Amino acid sequence: MPYLQTDVTKVTTRVLQNMKLHGEKIAMLTAYDYSMARLLDDAKIDVVLVGDSAANVMEGYQTTLPITLEEMIVYGASVARAIKRALVVVDMPFGTYQGNSKLALASAIRIMKETGADAVKLEGGEEVLESIQRILSAGIPVMGHLGLTPQSINKFGTYAVRATDQEEADRLKKDALILQEAGCFALVLEKIPAALAAEVSNTLKIPTIGIGAGSAVDGQVLVLQDMLGITQQFTPRYLRTYGSFGADISNAIRQYITDVKAVNFPNEKEQY
């Protein structure tokens, strides 16, 4: 499959729409800092998500709920400063858009003004429609997120696969259409049966990006630290690791400690 969009100088929401039309899959990864974001952009990733998974992988929280708007803005701005080509999407954190569309707009405007990102992402369907509409009315592109929505972990009580029963699957399909109708430019589908994700992706005109949603979606997203093998003890079935950088980093640190203790670092060439 040829990569049709490698020549674009800047990935936009329109480019993603064209990729869906041409059947070219969208590659998306998370990043939270400048150095990693530069590597992702140099490698020509299509979309960089400054996910609220930063609460887990950067800050060590058990859930994504505690992360603040201010923290997301610091991560978002650090990433956006590194990116020339990819589309940068920043997650709206828990408590900044649910149940209050004016607050949602104010939060989204802060993200756009203070980070330099291209779009925001928020979790949920019909229940957050008013917030999505208000954000879109200000010209801010919105990516939706259905299926497993980690900000609702206290409602679900589990991170297990979602929409395995007919009622929840029907609600998800309805929500997907509502989000498309509202004007979302893309939709993350997290941890749902592959057949359901395929059906939603075939029905929608906007691209779907899956995580634990099989291959018949329009793109894939993973958390960078998970796919690099840095995250410890997180091994969901959907995760493929592309390296064991956690072990490599540990070995490098151990070697450094050994060298320092043995006065093997710095050597003569490494001093003035």
Ligand code: KIV
């Ligand atoms: O916060 C995040 O990293 C996400 C992805 C898992 C889609 O929302």
